[in-house]
Amino acid sequence: MKQRKIPMRKCVVTNEMFPKKELVRIVRNPEGEVEIDPSGKKNGRGAYVSLDPDVVQKAWDKHVLDRHLDVKISDEFYSELKAYVAHQKARKELFENEQ
Template sequence: MKQRKIPMRKCVVSNEMFPKKELVRIVRTPDQEVVIDPTGKQNGRGAYVSLGPEIVQKAWDKHLLDRHLNVKVSDDFYAELKEYVAHQKARKELFADES
């Protein structure tokens, strides 16, 4: 059976390559709004961040998403992103144990 190619993306904080499903996509929409894109298909300029609260904190401290998305990202968004990433990481670990 032919093995499928796994799409890889680079985390903008750690500059490491990961499978796309192990990252969260942040999007600057055409309206200059910054949102979390759980589907990975939303229109706009995207940046990927790995699923680690410490990685999000590093991005927040250095305002890395501001540079990658060319827009001012609010502290409220970084807090929301950190909460989302912590939830996704816990969910991933929970379901990994059931397999």
């Protein structure tokens, strides 16, 4: 059976390449609203961040996503993103331990 190609994306904070499933996509839609895109298919300008709360904190401190998406992002969004990433990382670790 043919091996499937794994899509790779770059984390905008660390500039490291990861498989797409190991990152979370943040999207700025055409109306200028910024939101988390769990499906990775929403319309708009996207930026990827790795599933690590420390990386999200670094993005928050340096306002990396503000520059990549050309929009002012609120602290509430960054705290929501940090909570989402912590939850997803815990889920991933839980499911890896079960196998």
